[in-house]
Amino acid sequence: MHTNHFILGAGGHGKVVLDAYVRDGRDVRLFDNDPSRVGGRLLGHVIELQPALINSSLFGHLAIGDNVTRRRLLAALEDQVLGWFTVIHPHSSIAISAKVAEGCFVAAHAIVGPDAIVGRSTIINHGAIVDHDCRVGECCHVAPNSTLGGGVTLGNEVLVGSGAVILPGICIGDGVRIGAGAVVTRNAPAGAVLVGVPARISL
Known part of the structure; x- marks a missing residue:
């Protein structure tokens, strides 16, 4: 064909x-x-x-x-x-008011909440949650079972590791890498590497 x-x-x-x-x-x-x-x-x-x-x-x-x-x-x-073209698994959930840009992938059991915006070529992986009013930049990866609370902002090329949690309203700069299982309670500057509970910048 x-x-x-x-x-x-x-x-x-x-x-x-x-x-x-x-x-x-x-x-x-x-x-x-x-x-x-x-x-x-x-x-x-x-x-x-x-x-x-x-x-x-x-x-x-x-x-x-x-x-x-x-x-x-x-x-x-x-x-x-x-x-x-965007690929959306049929077992994911995307709110009617959410906007998912071209080239994205939304995996099985992922959730994109109301009025969330996801930038181009971003991955929302298995079981990840992008809650209401989040702003996710281009070429990010929200890894399996991670959670962005309501109103979180991610810059471009941010990696949110598996099982990580970002609390509501937090702003994350471009290129930040967040370790698996981290809990982010504060804003993070561009290029930072965050690990731990609560997450701190790794030197």
């Missing part, structure tokens, strides 16, 4: 995205830039080598777990695609 949609990334995260996308019968091409994966199969789909130039008549999704790499590819391929 001919398709004008592709997923770039055939690793673990790519498998999760692919599973969510094809479960209702949709077809998609699967690209990767790792020659060792090319020609293999992922959930029955043949892995193709990422072309040097991607056909501008295609829609793409970046199934890359690393925020910095995803951001770089988003910029590099911006003019080579017709657009970025």
